[in-house]
Structure formats: C-alpha cells, structure tokens
Amino acid sequence: MTVKAFFKSKTFVCIVVLLCIALVAGALLSIMNDLLFVDDAERVARTVNNIYGQAMDYEIVYDEQAEGQVIFAQTNDQGQETGRINNAYLLADGNYLVKSTGLQGYKQGSVSVWCVAQFANDRFVALSDVSVADYDKQTLMSKFTKSVLDGFGGNQPYDLSNHLVSGATYSTNAVNNALNVALAYVKTLEGGAE
Amino acid sequence: MMKPADIKKIGMDGLLRNNPTFRLVLGTCPTLALTTAAMNGIGMGLAVTFVLIFSNVIISALRKVIPNEVRIPAFVLIIATFVTLLRMLLDKFIPSLYESMGVYLPLIVVNCIILGRAESFASKNPVLNSAFDGLFTGLGFTWALTFMGVIREVLGAGQIFGYTLWDFRIEFFSSSAGAFFVYGLCVALFNLIYTKVESHFHRVGFAKKYMTAPEAAQEEAK
Structure with missing residues (x-):
C-alpha cells in the first residue's frame, strides 16, 4: 500500500475518527475536572x-x-x-x-x-x-x-x-x-x- | 419530525415491552448488587439514565461519521466519557450517593443496556428519537431497580426509603441469595402480568376488528 493509498483508505478514516472522539472527550473531561475537582x-x-x-x-x-x-x-x-x-x-x-x-x-x-x-x-x-x-x-x-x-x-x-x-x-x-x-x-x- | 405515536411506542418499549431489567434481563450485576435499598436503586437508575440519554444523543449525531468497523470502540469511548463525567458530578455534588454506588459506578461503562441501546437504536435512528429512547429505557431500568429495592428494603431491613417501618426483618432478603430470589420473582410476576395484559388487548383488538358490536363487548368483558 502506498502512502497516498493509505491516506485514502478506510483504516485511516477509522483512526482519524477514533482519535477525534478521544481528543474531544479528553478535552471535555479536562475542563470538567478543573471545574469539579474536589480538593x-x-x-x-x-x-x-x-x-x-x-x-x-x-x-x-x-x-x-x-x-x-x-x-x-x-x-x-x-x-x-x-x-x-x-x-x-x-x-x-x-x-x-x-x-x-x-x-x-x-x-x-x-x-x-x-x-x-x-x-x-x-x-x-x-x-x-x-x-x-x-x-x-x-x-x-x-x-x-x-x-x-x-x-x-x-x-x-x-x-x-x-x-x-x-x-x-x-x-x-x-x-x-x-x-x-x-x-x-x-x-x-x-x-x-x- | 417526531410524531407523538413514535414517542408513545419508544416509551412503551423502554418502560414495559422491552424493559431492560424484567424483560431483557440486562444490567443484572448492578440490579442484584445495589437493590438492598430503594434509594440505591433510584440513584443507580438515574445514573444510567443520564449516561443513556447523552451517549445515545452523541452516538446518534455521529452515526454517519463513525465507520462501521470501529463503531464498538467508538461507542465505548463515548460511554466512558459520560460515565467519567457522571462520577465527577456525583463526587462533587452528591458524595453520599457516589460512595454508596462504589465500584458499580465506573462499571456503568460496560453496562449491557447502554451498549445495547447504542448498537441497536442510537446508531440507526435520529437524535431526538435516540434521546427519548435513552430517557425511557433509563426510566424503565430505574423503576425496576426501585421496585426491587423497595421489596428488599422492606423485607430485609424493615425500612422504606430509609424510614423504619417495623423491627421485623428477614436478613435473607438483604443477602446476595435474596437478591437472586427477589429478582426471579419479579421477572416471573412482571412477565405474567405483561402476558395477561398483552393477550387481553390483542383479544379486544381482534374482537373490535372482526366481530359485531355485541360480540366484541362480550369478548371485552371476558
């Protein structure tokens, strides 16, 4: 598989989607952790x-x-x-x-x-x-x-x-x-x- | 646009027809472990409802974006995010409930009801329908846990919602074996009543469609 083919493949889309969800979820939880932290x-x-x-x-x-x-x-x-x-x-x-x-x-x-x-x-x-x-x-x-x-x-x-x-x-x-x-x-x- | 009939169907499915606890026998672990008191049942039920609504909404909104091959990890990621958020909220605002739910709170991530609704409903239906599905399935779970919690608390501790009724108690109902016993009885009772009611409506519907008015009235009276 060439590099170009990889970036057009389903595998790449799957990785990007999972990464995006993980990043957004991580950002959301970081913000909420700051707001809701119990010291x-x-x-x-x-x-x-x-x-x-x-x-x-x-x-x-x-x-x-x-x-x-x-x-x-x-x-x-x-x-x-x-x-x-x-x-x-x-x-x-x-x-x-x-x-x-x-x-x-x-x-x-x-x-x-x-x-x-x-x-x-x-x-x-x-x-x-x-x-x-x-x-x-x-x-x-x-x-x-x-x-x-x-x-x-x-x-x-x-x-x-x-x-x-x-x-x-x-x-x-x-x-x-x-x-x-x-x-x-x-x-x-x-x-x-x- | 959602029709009232759709909401009614989703509501009936979640609360009765496909009740996750008594009809589908899903989420059994927290059902058995946390129904020693009615308040625990309500707490767990509402916690699952919160996660169900929000995870269903997000999964439904992203259903055309998430590739089929990675849908399960994506669903688990989304569900885990809301469970973590719920833990933070409970620890901050209702610490007593947070402590009483213990290890069963993070275990909501692997609750079959939530993953099941994500897979079978939210990933195939619009956002609003999925939100209602999450709400009604969660409420179905909540009433089932509360019902079991009331039975076990009254018989096992002589209390109801923390208020003492009498000194009489049968410790068996507070134990794990008692949980299985009450659960089995509740499932049997629910299905007995449900089947009777369903066959009654089926008969009445049939009678109204194919019989004359006096015959239908006679059939309904049965």
Whole structure:
C-alpha cells in the first residue's frame, strides 16, 4: 500500500475518527475536572460534617506530602511497612481526625481509613468514628458496613484475633494495620501536638 | 419530525415491552448488587439514565461519521466519557450517593443496556428519537431497580426509603441469595402480568376488528 493509498483508505478514516472522539472527550473531561475537582480541604470538611453533623474548624498537624514532613510509619518484624499516617487534623473540640493507610491487604493492596482520636485533658482515650476513605485492590470492602466499622473503635492494638471481618481477612488486616498506625501516632500527641 | 405515536411506542418499549431489567434481563450485576435499598436503586437508575440519554444523543449525531468497523470502540469511548463525567458530578455534588454506588459506578461503562441501546437504536435512528429512547429505557431500568429495592428494603431491613417501618426483618432478603430470589420473582410476576395484559388487548383488538358490536363487548368483558 502506498502512502497516498493509505491516506485514502478506510483504516485511516477509522483512526482519524477514533482519535477525534478521544481528543474531544479528553478535552471535555479536562475542563470538567478543573471545574469539579474536589480538593483535600473539601474532603476533610465533608468527613467532619459526616461525623459531627456540622462544620468545624480544624488545623493541620500532619501532612505526609508537606515539604520536610517526617513520615510516620510502622513496620513488621521483617522490616516491611504495614501502615503510615497520611494526614492528621486537630479539631476545634480538642479531638484529632486522622487519615491513615494500612498495607498488606488483599493482593498486597491497601485501605485508607479516617478515624477520630478522642482526647480528654490532652490524654488519648479511644479511636472512634472509623470510616473507609479509599482502597486499592480490595474486592470485599462492601462487607465493611457502618455497623462493622463501629466495632473497630477502642484503644487497644488491632489484630485478626480480636478484629476480623469474616470472608475479608486480608482487607481486615489492612484496616487493622491502618488503625494500629493511627493508634501509635495519636499516642505521640498526648500532651498536645507540636 | 417526531410524531407523538413514535414517542408513545419508544416509551412503551423502554418502560414495559422491552424493559431492560424484567424483560431483557440486562444490567443484572448492578440490579442484584445495589437493590438492598430503594434509594440505591433510584440513584443507580438515574445514573444510567443520564449516561443513556447523552451517549445515545452523541452516538446518534455521529452515526454517519463513525465507520462501521470501529463503531464498538467508538461507542465505548463515548460511554466512558459520560460515565467519567457522571462520577465527577456525583463526587462533587452528591458524595453520599457516589460512595454508596462504589465500584458499580465506573462499571456503568460496560453496562449491557447502554451498549445495547447504542448498537441497536442510537446508531440507526435520529437524535431526538435516540434521546427519548435513552430517557425511557433509563426510566424503565430505574423503576425496576426501585421496585426491587423497595421489596428488599422492606423485607430485609424493615425500612422504606430509609424510614423504619417495623423491627421485623428477614436478613435473607438483604443477602446476595435474596437478591437472586427477589429478582426471579419479579421477572416471573412482571412477565405474567405483561402476558395477561398483552393477550387481553390483542383479544379486544381482534374482537373490535372482526366481530359485531355485541360480540366484541362480550369478548371485552371476558
């Protein structure tokens, strides 16, 4: 096939049509993404609103993406990372809102959770209001309903012997890892965040 | 120019005659997974309706431009664009629905109803007809999901649209097995009623055409 014949062929028309559709669709989605983008601040405000039923002031005490931030993470006996803190916010009522990610879930995927660390007189009391923020490769997260997640509150380390969602063992492991790193982190905040 | 009779035919097809859920048994995955509550059914149904209308309109408008050889990838590209747009809109404005629909929202891209209507209707009909087809097929899907959602929510959770009716509940109806059970019953019930009604109208139509007035009245009374 000559070059001229190619440009007159059906193949060329097909490629051009598909490319045009892809370009227009891409441009449309880019514009809409700019207009409809939900930033971190809005997500935090939504989470606070879901938990407290109203908006509340907060200040950022930890942001893993902030320049110079020392990463708070946990590792297991083999030196593999099991979980890390993503964000922590000091709420106006003195409690902390923490977002952490637990690793070693199903297919080595991860689960990110939000939780509130209840504080009284600058002393950590318990984790509460656990909710799933995001997950990767976990196919059974629908098992983690609100009533199931409410059972994940407390102030003791989490493991599969005391917190297991039947049928979703690996995903539970990731949730436990996320909460364990949150637990370890909030204990460092006793006496007030620096 | 579209005639009212065309709209009526498209409407009847989408809502009843070719109801995607109960007659064609399409879009079964979200039907089984998301009908644990009536509101989820409405949310999913309206999400599919949005994608159906816009993808049908664009596919119909481009039907003479898209070569036959690449029509399926082109349709999928267009459908995926509107599903992505829908995800952005829901995440921005109705985050609770966005979260409750989970993985089933992006899976609308491969929903048989949307690709089926694109292939069998939108790619062969004018824009306005295709828009109405998308609307009515989507509404047919919506009412079917809502109907199933109401049954499962009332029996499985003792609630209706989130409002508690009583403490009595049969957990089976909230489970996957319960979804299949209710779906099977709904399909059977719908087809039973539909067949009865259709044969009645067929008989009445036949009677009016070929019988004397008293005979036709007697046949209609049956």
